[in-house]
Amino acid sequence: MTDVLFIPVKLGEIELDHRVIMAPLTRLRADVDSDNPNDLMREYYAQRASMGGLIISEATTVSPTARGYRGSPGLYTEAHVRGWQQIVDAVHARGGKMVAQLWHVGRTSHASLIGGEPVTASDVPYEGMAFTADGWVPASRARSISIEEIAGVVADYAAAARRAMHAGFDGVEIHAASGYLIDQFLQDNSNVRTDAYGGSVVGRARLLMEIVDAVANIWGAGKVAVRLSPSSNFNGMADSDPDSTFTQVAAMLDRKRLAYLHVVEPRISGFQEVAPGLQPVAAAKLCRWFGGAIVAAGGFNGSEAAAEILRGGADAIAFGRYFISNPDLPGRLRSGRALTPYDRSSFYAGGSRGYTDYSAAVAPVRSE
Numbered sequence: 621m622t623d624v625l626f627i628p629v630k631l632g633e634i635e636l637d638h639r640v641i642m643a644p645l646t647r648l649r650a651d652v653d654s655d656n657p658n659d660l661m662r663e664y665y666a667q668r669a670s671m672g673g674l675i676i677s678e679a680t681t682v683s684p685t686a687r688g689y690r691g692s693p694g695l696y697t698e699a700h701v702r703g704w705q706q707i708v709d710a711v712h713a714r715g716g717k718m719v720a721q722l723w724h725v726g727r728t729s730h731a732s733l734i735g736g737e738p739v740t741a742s743d744v745p746y747e748g749m750a751f752t753a754d755g756w757v758p759a760s761r762a763r764s765i766s767i768e769e770i771a772g773v774v775a776d777y778a779a780a781a782r783r784a785m786h787a788g789f790d791g792v793e794i795h796a797a798s799g800y801l802i803d804q805f806l807q808d809n810s811n812v813r814t815d816a817y818g819g820s821v822v823g824r825a826r827l828l829m830e831i832v833d834a835v836a837n838i839w840g841a842g843k844v845a846v847r848l849s850p851s852s853n854f855n856g857m858a859d860s861d862p863d864s865t866f867t868q869v870a871a872m873l874d875r876k877r878l879a880y881l882h883v884v885e886p887r888i889s890g891f892q893e894v895a896p897g898l899q900p901v902a903a904a905k906l907c908r909w910f911g912g913a914i915v916a917a918g919g920f921n922g923s924e925a926a927a928e929i930l931r932g933g934a935d936a937i938a939f940g941r942y943f944i945s946n947p948d949l950p951g952r953l954r955s956g957r958a959l960t961p962y963d964r965s966s967f968y969a970g971g972s973r974g975y976t977d978y979s980a981a982v983a984p985v986r987s988e
């Protein structure tokens with residue numbers, strides 16, 4: 621049933637032995653004073669590494685002002701490079717590969733986290749939450765970022781991409797989904813700018829394209845990916861014509877010759893299912909506009925994942941919540957063993973409970 625998941629695949633220049641990818645999952649276990657990745661995180665990622673499989677790191681901030689959630693890791697200091705290096709080495713030692721997901725939250729932040737006002741595409745009303753030393757609090761009012769500051773953000777992405785390379789990652793994924801800074805530029809309910817970074821889809825996608833070019837300049841496009849969530853209203857997002865916006869963005873990205881385009885299905889909003897029963901549509905739609913490899917995510921089990929690959933909607937499937945509770949997910953899907961249910965209360969709870977204490981049931985998947 622799930623055999624197709626275990627046919628090797630090439631995502632740009634990233635070669636994999638199977639198609640069961642670990643989705644990016646923020647777990648808020650980094651050191652809170654420094655954003656340093658730590659030993660507990662190394663254990664967690666090593667547990668989830670599989671021979672020839674791909675792990676996408678949790679969203680990782682590109683600068684001190686990109687932060688929005690206390691406990692999420694960074695890639696903006698040399699200590700971060702050393703911390704990630706330990707993790708990537710542990711994943712490699714188990715035969716796995718790992719890409720870093722690069723992140724700027726934009727308006728979903730709080731002044732106490734970044735020492736000033738958050739920035740976003742346009743100063744439009746928004747009610748969201750940030751995770752601070754005082755717990756979940758309403759996000760601070762964000763201001764429209766200036767053109768000069770945009771150049772700084774692009775440079776921050778480039779610097780973080782270089783650090784990801786120094787840490788030994790196998791590539792990078794640019795987080796342009798889920799209502800964070802790049803998505804705030806892409807969609808027209810949060811971007812009402814009248815300069816070169818607003819207006820038409822070309823204008824609204826300019827920040828993303830500049831970041832892609834800057835990062836590809838360091839890595840080569842074949843090791844750079846982009847994640848989009850074309851229809852998610854998570855973090856207050858909306859667009860007046862999402863089909864037109866995201867098909868155009870996919871077509872623009874097609875010309876960049878990326879490793880893969882990662883697409884979140886509309887049945888998912890952020891970290892939960894909002895339309896159970898809705899069949900996957902997003903990746904199958906965008907694959908008509910993006911000729912490279914497609915990774916689909918959101919609400920998949922093993923048989924649905926295999927069906928999606930067989931019907932040509934995606935080349936590989938990223939699993940989120942099931943990878944939290946099944947560290948040996950590729951092996952379980954291959955053997956057909958039941959999946960352990962996840963405990964939502966420990967997603968962001970800190971510590972090892974619900975993080976490193978889920979046990980493996982099967983031997984690791986080996987390439988043949």
Ligand SMILES: Cc1cc2nc3c(=O)[nH]c(=O)nc-3n(C[C@H](O)[C@H](O)[C@H](O)COP(=O)(O)O)c2cc1C
Nearest residue numbers: 643644645646678679891917918919939940941967
């Ligand atoms: C606890 C948790 C944290 C998440 N963190 C991220 C993240 O850091 N970056 C991201 O792009 N998506 C994030 N997501 C979304 C997942 O990558 C994925 O799209 C979503 O869970 C749907 O997939 P699933 O049905 O297989 O869980 C998160 C989801 C969960 C449940």
